[in-house]
Amino acid sequence: MTAPHIYVTRSLPGNSLSALHSNELPAVESPPDTPEPPSRAELLSGVAGAEAVLSMVTDRIDAEFLEAAGPQLKIVANMGVGYDNIDLHAAAQRAVTITNTPGVLDDAVADLTMGLLLGSVRRIAEADRFIRSGTAWTWGPRDFVGLDVSAGAVLGIVGLGRIGMAVARRAQAFGMRILATGSRATSEEARALGVVPSTLDDLLPHIDVLSLHCPLDPSTRHLISAAQMQSMRPGSWLINTARGPLVDEEALADALENGHLAGAGLDVHEFEPQVNERLMALDQVVLLPHIGSAGDATRHRMATLAARNIAEVLAGRGPLTPVALPGA
Structure with missing residues (x-):
């Protein structure tokens, strides 16, 4: 033995x-x-x-x-x-x-979430790839225009637990308004941050950025599917640093390709370590190899x-x- x-x-x-x-x-x-x-x-x-x-x-x-x-x-x-x-x-x-x-790991994941959010909505990664391509360029007033997070942009947090709350603290410091679902959405700390408790269906039409921080279980698989994406505000963004299968990636690719969503930032992937090839081909998507806790x-x-x-x-x-x- x-x-x-x-x-x-x-x-x-x-x-x-x-x-x-x-x-x-x-x-x-x-x-x-x-x-x-x-x-x-x-x-x-x-x-x-x-x-x-x-x-x-x-x-x-x-x-x-x-x-x-x-x-x-x-x-x-x-x-x-x-x-x-x-x-x-x-x-x-x-x-x-x-x-x-x-x-x-709460703070490390929250830091990465904000980095991924900014890298996506301010098109930082996209602009970096453009520079590295060697394309000739000059400054232009319409080039790489993204979302002003500090101008009252609205963040929807799905799963306001420990990590979600750490993200809320950072987002509030950036001047974002916050709607949230989850166990702490009605807590005293959430109220102090100006968090407005909501349901998923109610917050989707009112946010500029959706950030996922809920666990994966049978009830949350494809929590964000085609129907939820269609409910999101046109030109909004999706950030996922939780678990890949929370998002239907084929539906996400559809929403990005048809222009309903402006972009996405993903640290996790539905069929990890495989990455969706349609998402790989889109400049407006930032893709990371599951590094949320990698401090x-x-x-x-x-x-x-x-x-x-x-x-x-x-x-x-x-x-x-x-x-x-x-x-x-």
Whole structure:
């Protein structure tokens, strides 16, 4: 039988696994330091006999994976705030604790959201590509005109949780007006920022920019589909730093190609890591490779929190940031 161990699926920054280096814990088994994620076969082999797994959002944690681990598996600590890569029902059936890393990445994702928003609506990335093309140019009064965010532009935030609230604080500092859905839309902090609580259907016709910050689950897949895009104000923009499948990308390409939407900024993609070829061909779309939390200190805090969750559970204590399992 495979000796008990802690399986870490990707190489992590610095000393973020220090919480796992104890004589009281199983040995840590890390994969080679390669840029590519482990294959499915490598995941199933690596998890065999593990008491704990430190997983990434790119790892599919399902019944097959949990079965390959064996009955001694106690915890899967996902390095990310989202956990749509995990079959929670399968974990509940096997009494496997699931944790995530909320809170520690809020500011990094909010910073990236505002950068992506500005890069899109002020056409920064588009203008950069134009310069690099070597095309001859001179200043013109109609060239690369975009949205003035500080002139009272309206931002719609779908999912005013921790990250959404961090985005709202930044947007308010830029002079944007904010409509929002979500758990904190009626909170005291939201009111202080001038946030107007709304429903998705009510806010869509009144915003200049829509920014998504809700989790992905069966109820939110294609939350923004053709019908919702048609309800958006003509010439508005879509920003997604949450999860790709929240958006029907074929419908998005249609709305951009026919001119109903002015542009989009996407850090995440519906069929990640594949990127929609129609969107790739459009100058008014800014595309990033899922880098919302990619700050050095942030990634270190994420990995450290995941490691601490494992250490707590294997020591017989409760996890720090558990994910509620069905039936719990």
